[in-house]
Amino acid sequence: MTAPLHETHPSGPGRRLPDTQQGMRRRNLARVMHTVSAEGPLSRAAVASRIGLTRAAVSTLVDELIRSGLLEELGPERPGRVGRPGSALAVSGHGPAGIGAEIGVDHLAVCAVDLRGIVRARAVRHGTNRGRSPQPVLVELTGLVRQVVAEAEREGLWPAGLAVAVPGLVARDARTVVRAPNLDWHDVDLGPLLPPELPLTVDNEANFGSLAELWLGDDTPRDFLHVSAEIGIGGAVVVDGRLLRGTRGFAGELGHVPVRPEGPQCACGGRGCLEQYAGEEAVLRAAGLSPGEDRVALLAELAAQGDQDVRLALRGAGTALGIALTGAVNLLDPQAVVLGGALAALAPWLRPSLERELARRTAGPACAVTVSRLGPEGPLLGAAHSVVRAVLDDPAAVAGRN
Amino acid sequence: MTAPLHETHPSGPGRRLPDTQQGMRRRNLARVMHTVSAEGPLSRAAVASRIGLTRAAVSTLVDELIRSGLLEELGPERPGRVGRPGSALAVSGHGPAGIGAEIGVDHLAVCAVDLRGIVRARAVRHGTNRGRSPQPVLVELTGLVRQVVAEAEREGLWPAGLAVAVPGLVARDARTVVRAPNLDWHDVDLGPLLPPELPLTVDNEANFGSLAELWLGDDTPRDFLHVSAEIGIGGAVVVDGRLLRGTRGFAGELGHVPVRPEGPQCACGGRGCLEQYAGEEAVLRAAGLSPGEDRVALLAELAAQGDQDVRLALRGAGTALGIALTGAVNLLDPQAVVLGGALAALAPWLRPSLERELARRTAGPACAVTVSRLGPEGPLLGAAHSVVRAVLDDPAAVAGRN
DNA sequence: CTAATTTGTTAATCGCCATGACGAAATAGT
DNA sequence: ACTATTTCGTCATGGCGATTAACAAATTAG
Structure with missing residues (x-):
C-alpha cells in the first residue's frame, strides 16, 4: 500500500516487484488485467491460455480482481463453438479512475478516464496562463x-491518482517544474499546491503526448520518436514501449538539436538549433505573420488556401525537422517518427520536405513518418491514462484503497 | 503482424523468465550469482541480506549453484567480528567460460574469459582482412x-558460448552481417561457418565495446553514449544499463548524423555527415597524410610531437564530434559521453574542442566526457563478457550443460 | 438422445520461500 | 578459564501460490 516513492518514475512500469511469491502473485494479477484490458471481454479459459497459467490459477486471480472491483463478470458468452460457453470478463467501468490535467499556455483542462479507457468527465477553462504565477493557476486547476472528481464519483468511480502535464521540463521526482519558459515558471514544486488526497505525477506534455500515442494510437509501434510542437518543439523517445527519460529527466529535447551549426543565435546559447527554423516564432516570421494566440490554426488555414509564403515557411520548417530527425533516426533506429501536437495539423505541408530530407540522408528504407490521430488532445489523455496504466500494472496496490 | 523485434537479443538480460515458481527460482539463482560476482567473496548470510531473502533460502540456492559448478566454497572467512565466521563463496574459476572473438579489419582475435572475468586464454592473428571473402576468414577464425577452447579446457573450463564482434551492421537475429563496408561483406550469415557446438552471438564491435565499458569500466554510469572510431565512426547508446538496439539493430550509427547539412557528399547519400569531418579518412586528408595501416598510432605520435597540421585536423574532428554529440545529448540526456576505440588514444587533442562545442550548445551543466580505459580491447572483451553475463543472468540454463 | 468438447470449480499435490529453533564457531566480559 | 553473546549455516515446519487431475455444467455434432 505504501508505494516506494523514489524508486523510479511513478508512471510507466518502472517499479519492479520483488522476486517473492507475493511479487509473483502481483505480477500475475497485472497480467490478467492487461490481457482483459487489451483483448476485450474474455473468458477465464481464454485468459489462461493467453498468459500461460492454468484455468484454476486464473480463476483465483480473477476472483480477487472481481472482489476488488477491478474486473466485472458480464455473464455467459454467446456460444458459437462447441463446448460450454465461458463467462465473459471485462475491466470494470465502476472502479478506479485516472484523473488527467493539462496546464497549457492558453488553457487548463482536466478529465477522468475509467479503466476501460473511456473519458467519463471533463472540464476546461480557456484563457492565457502566460506569465501568471503558479499559485492562482493551481488554485484554479484544483477547482477543475x-x-x-465529483462528476466521476457520481458515476460510481473513485479517483486513483492525478497526473499533470505541463509545458516545460520536469525533474525526475515527477513533482517539480524545473523550467517552463512559456509560463515563466522556474523550480516550482506542484505538490503542495494540488489536492493532497490524490497521488500526484507531473510530467512534460510531450512525454504524456507520446505515451498517449503509444497507448491509444492506431498502429503505433513500440519504438518511435514523437515530435510535437506547441510553442517550443518537444520530442520524446519511446524504446520498447517505455519512455526514455534521461539522467535528469530532460531527454527528448529535440528543439535544440543543431541543424546548421553556424546558424542564428538561439536563446539556449547554441546556434542554428532546430527551434530557430521550425519553432512557432521562426515559422511565423518566415511566413510574414505576427505572433499571437492560436497562430497554428491560422497557419493551417492560410496554407490550405494556398498562401505561398506560408507554404514556403512550412516547407523550410519541414526541411529543418528532416535534418534534425536524420540524426535522431541514425542514432536510435526507431520504427516510426510520429508528428503530434500542433505538428499534426500542419503535417500536410511539413511532411513532404521532411520525408524527402530524411530519405535522402538515411540509408536503406527511410523510417516511416506518421501523423498522430490525437493531435492536441494527446497530453491530457496521456496523463489520465498514465494513472490507469499504473493501476493495470499493479492492481494489488489499489485493491484495498477504495 | 507479429513483430519479434523486441523479443530478445541473445546477449543482455533481454529474455524474461516466466512468472511461475520456477521462473522465480531462476531469477533468484541469478541474483545470487550477480551478487557474489559483483561483491567478491561473500558468506551465505551476506548474500541473503543483500538480496533480501532468508539465509535458509540462500543456502538451498547456493547448494544448487555449487553442485552446478558455478560457485565455489573458499572455506571459512577470517573472523574480524564477533560471531561464527561465514564460509566464503566465490564465483567458480573452473566452470563455464565465455569465448569472445573479434574480426577486425587488420586482425583476428579470440579470447576466453572465466566467470570471474579473468582472461584465461587468447590467440591473435595479424594481417589484413580487407576484401577477403568470408569463408577463409571464418575458417581461420574457427582455428583460433x-x-x-582447447587451452581453456586444459585449465578446467568449458566453453558456454561464442560471441563475435564484427566491424559492421548486424541484423537482429545476431548471426547475419548485413553490411561491413571495410571487409566488403554483405548479408553473410556467420552461423554455418563457425563451430556448430557453441551457441553463437554476433554483434557490432561498437556495441560490444560499449558493453565492455559498462561492465568493466572504472566508473561507467548506467546511462551513457559510447563513441568509438576504427575506420568508420561507431556509436552505441546505453540506457539504464541496457544497450539500445533499434528496430533493425542499427541504432547508434553516429557516423552519419548530419553536422553541416550542405557539407560534402557522403557515400551514404547524405551531405556533411560526421564521418566527413571526423572519420579516419577525412582526418588524414585534413592532416595531409596518406591512408594506410595503423594510421591512428601515427596521428597520435605526430600530435604528441606537436605537428600543427595534425593537431588542427584533430581539433576540427573534435568540433564536428561536439556538434553531432550535442544533438545526441539533447535527445538522450545521458550521464556521460565515453570516447572509446581509436578515439581514446586521440582524446587529448580531440577533447578540448569537443567539450567546448558541447558546453556552448547545451544548457545547464554540460554532460561529462570521459575516455575509455579499455580502448581497442573493448570489443573483444565485451564479446567474451557477454557470454559470461548470459550465464550470470540465467545460471539454471547452463547448469546441466557441462 | 448420446457422444464429444469446452468451461469453471474443487481437492490433492508440489515447489519455493519464510519462520523459528538449533548446534557450531567466533568474540566479549568476568 | 569460563560463560554470555553474537553470528552462521542447517533443519523441520508451515504458508502461499501454482499445477494436476477429476468432475459437474453447458453447449454442439451426429
Missing part, C-alpha cells in the same frame, strides 16, 4: 480537478 | 577459436 474537484469538479471532475 | 578451437585453439583457445
Whole structure:
C-alpha cells in the first residue's frame, strides 16, 4: 500500500516487484488485467491460455480482481463453438479512475478516464496562463480537478491518482517544474499546491503526448520518436514501449538539436538549433505573420488556401525537422517518427520536405513518418491514462484503497 | 503482424523468465550469482541480506549453484567480528567460460574469459582482412577459436558460448552481417561457418565495446553514449544499463548524423555527415597524410610531437564530434559521453574542442566526457563478457550443460 | 438422445520461500 | 578459564501460490 516513492518514475512500469511469491502473485494479477484490458471481454479459459497459467490459477486471480472491483463478470458468452460457453470478463467501468490535467499556455483542462479507457468527465477553462504565477493557476486547476472528481464519483468511480502535464521540463521526482519558459515558471514544486488526497505525477506534455500515442494510437509501434510542437518543439523517445527519460529527466529535447551549426543565435546559447527554423516564432516570421494566440490554426488555414509564403515557411520548417530527425533516426533506429501536437495539423505541408530530407540522408528504407490521430488532445489523455496504466500494472496496490 | 523485434537479443538480460515458481527460482539463482560476482567473496548470510531473502533460502540456492559448478566454497572467512565466521563463496574459476572473438579489419582475435572475468586464454592473428571473402576468414577464425577452447579446457573450463564482434551492421537475429563496408561483406550469415557446438552471438564491435565499458569500466554510469572510431565512426547508446538496439539493430550509427547539412557528399547519400569531418579518412586528408595501416598510432605520435597540421585536423574532428554529440545529448540526456576505440588514444587533442562545442550548445551543466580505459580491447572483451553475463543472468540454463 | 468438447470449480499435490529453533564457531566480559 | 553473546549455516515446519487431475455444467455434432 505504501508505494516506494523514489524508486523510479511513478508512471510507466518502472517499479519492479520483488522476486517473492507475493511479487509473483502481483505480477500475475497485472497480467490478467492487461490481457482483459487489451483483448476485450474474455473468458477465464481464454485468459489462461493467453498468459500461460492454468484455468484454476486464473480463476483465483480473477476472483480477487472481481472482489476488488477491478474486473466485472458480464455473464455467459454467446456460444458459437462447441463446448460450454465461458463467462465473459471485462475491466470494470465502476472502479478506479485516472484523473488527467493539462496546464497549457492558453488553457487548463482536466478529465477522468475509467479503466476501460473511456473519458467519463471533463472540464476546461480557456484563457492565457502566460506569465501568471503558479499559485492562482493551481488554485484554479484544483477547482477543475474537484469538479471532475465529483462528476466521476457520481458515476460510481473513485479517483486513483492525478497526473499533470505541463509545458516545460520536469525533474525526475515527477513533482517539480524545473523550467517552463512559456509560463515563466522556474523550480516550482506542484505538490503542495494540488489536492493532497490524490497521488500526484507531473510530467512534460510531450512525454504524456507520446505515451498517449503509444497507448491509444492506431498502429503505433513500440519504438518511435514523437515530435510535437506547441510553442517550443518537444520530442520524446519511446524504446520498447517505455519512455526514455534521461539522467535528469530532460531527454527528448529535440528543439535544440543543431541543424546548421553556424546558424542564428538561439536563446539556449547554441546556434542554428532546430527551434530557430521550425519553432512557432521562426515559422511565423518566415511566413510574414505576427505572433499571437492560436497562430497554428491560422497557419493551417492560410496554407490550405494556398498562401505561398506560408507554404514556403512550412516547407523550410519541414526541411529543418528532416535534418534534425536524420540524426535522431541514425542514432536510435526507431520504427516510426510520429508528428503530434500542433505538428499534426500542419503535417500536410511539413511532411513532404521532411520525408524527402530524411530519405535522402538515411540509408536503406527511410523510417516511416506518421501523423498522430490525437493531435492536441494527446497530453491530457496521456496523463489520465498514465494513472490507469499504473493501476493495470499493479492492481494489488489499489485493491484495498477504495 | 507479429513483430519479434523486441523479443530478445541473445546477449543482455533481454529474455524474461516466466512468472511461475520456477521462473522465480531462476531469477533468484541469478541474483545470487550477480551478487557474489559483483561483491567478491561473500558468506551465505551476506548474500541473503543483500538480496533480501532468508539465509535458509540462500543456502538451498547456493547448494544448487555449487553442485552446478558455478560457485565455489573458499572455506571459512577470517573472523574480524564477533560471531561464527561465514564460509566464503566465490564465483567458480573452473566452470563455464565465455569465448569472445573479434574480426577486425587488420586482425583476428579470440579470447576466453572465466566467470570471474579473468582472461584465461587468447590467440591473435595479424594481417589484413580487407576484401577477403568470408569463408577463409571464418575458417581461420574457427582455428583460433578451437585453439583457445582447447587451452581453456586444459585449465578446467568449458566453453558456454561464442560471441563475435564484427566491424559492421548486424541484423537482429545476431548471426547475419548485413553490411561491413571495410571487409566488403554483405548479408553473410556467420552461423554455418563457425563451430556448430557453441551457441553463437554476433554483434557490432561498437556495441560490444560499449558493453565492455559498462561492465568493466572504472566508473561507467548506467546511462551513457559510447563513441568509438576504427575506420568508420561507431556509436552505441546505453540506457539504464541496457544497450539500445533499434528496430533493425542499427541504432547508434553516429557516423552519419548530419553536422553541416550542405557539407560534402557522403557515400551514404547524405551531405556533411560526421564521418566527413571526423572519420579516419577525412582526418588524414585534413592532416595531409596518406591512408594506410595503423594510421591512428601515427596521428597520435605526430600530435604528441606537436605537428600543427595534425593537431588542427584533430581539433576540427573534435568540433564536428561536439556538434553531432550535442544533438545526441539533447535527445538522450545521458550521464556521460565515453570516447572509446581509436578515439581514446586521440582524446587529448580531440577533447578540448569537443567539450567546448558541447558546453556552448547545451544548457545547464554540460554532460561529462570521459575516455575509455579499455580502448581497442573493448570489443573483444565485451564479446567474451557477454557470454559470461548470459550465464550470470540465467545460471539454471547452463547448469546441466557441462 | 448420446457422444464429444469446452468451461469453471474443487481437492490433492508440489515447489519455493519464510519462520523459528538449533548446534557450531567466533568474540566479549568476568 | 569460563560463560554470555553474537553470528552462521542447517533443519523441520508451515504458508502461499501454482499445477494436476477429476468432475459437474453447458453447449454442439451426429
